[in-house]
Amino acid sequence: MTSFNVDDVRTDLAIIRAVGRLNMVAAPELRDVVARLVQSGKSRLVVDLSGVEFMDSSGLGALIGALKTTRQAGGDLRIAAPGEQVLMVLQLSNVDRILKPYENADDTFQD
Known part of the structure; x- marks a missing residue:
């Protein structure tokens, strides 16, 4: 079972901590979480993938859709x-060029 926990950081920033498998079952839930956060005024989001043990093309699509949203x-x-498997999927699809992976969630919006 995959879960998405949200940490509010600032008025416009939240961290989504994903745990489990980011696949065709979990991808729609990630899209929903992102849509709800954006509707509530959170326009800057971080998806912490440290707890994701597996990601497939549906998970990849959900991340790209979340970026667009x-x-x-x-x-x-x-x-x-x-993690290693998720990074491999990002690299093989060249999505790591669009969504540059950061080492940890706290470093993502330091600019």
Whole structure:
């Protein structure tokens, strides 16, 4: 079972901590979490992937969709702490060029 826990950091910033498998079952839930956060005024989001043990193309699509949702709201989405398998999927699909992985969630919006 996959879970998404949200930590409010600032008025416009939240961290989504994903735990489990980011696959075709969990991808719609991630999209919903992102949509709700953006609607509530959080335009800058971090998806902490340190707890994700597996990601497939559906999970990849959910991350890209989340990036689009945040950018349309004038914000941005960043990813942090992907494990080996998740990083491999990001690299093989070249999505790591669009969604640059950060070492940890706290470093993503230091600019």
